[in-house]
Amino acid sequence: MSPRGSPAMIGAVDDVIVAIADPTRWRLLNTLAARGQGTATTLATEVPVSRPAIVKHLGILDRAGLVRSRRAGREVLYSVRPGRMEETARWMSRVAWEWDTRLAMIKRIAESAEEDR
Secondary structure, X not given: OOOOOOHHHHHHHHHHHXXXXXHHHHHHHXXXXXXXXXXXXXXXXXXXXXXXXXXXXXXHHHHOOOEEEEEEOXXXXXXXXXXXXXXXXXXXXXXXXXXXXXXXXXXXXXXXXXXXX
């Protein structure tokens, strides 16, 4: 498999990157990571947007595989699912390694061309 991964993995990585690119979602994810869990109501006290907006943002994070939800009575508790973020970090590391390798090759070619002059 290519260091960049399968098309399905690339799609999952795209979903994560799009989800965390939004500052509100990034803040929600960090708040959940620090607290362990939270409801849309409790998270709304941490982020300056409405509760319905929080629910929409949590839905995007959920679809990206970054949070899980479970019903507890009348409330829905959200918590972080670290697996998808870890997959994304591994993908980014592989892509960085690939670019480092390419740049090192370009550097060697350039230095060789300089020596030949």
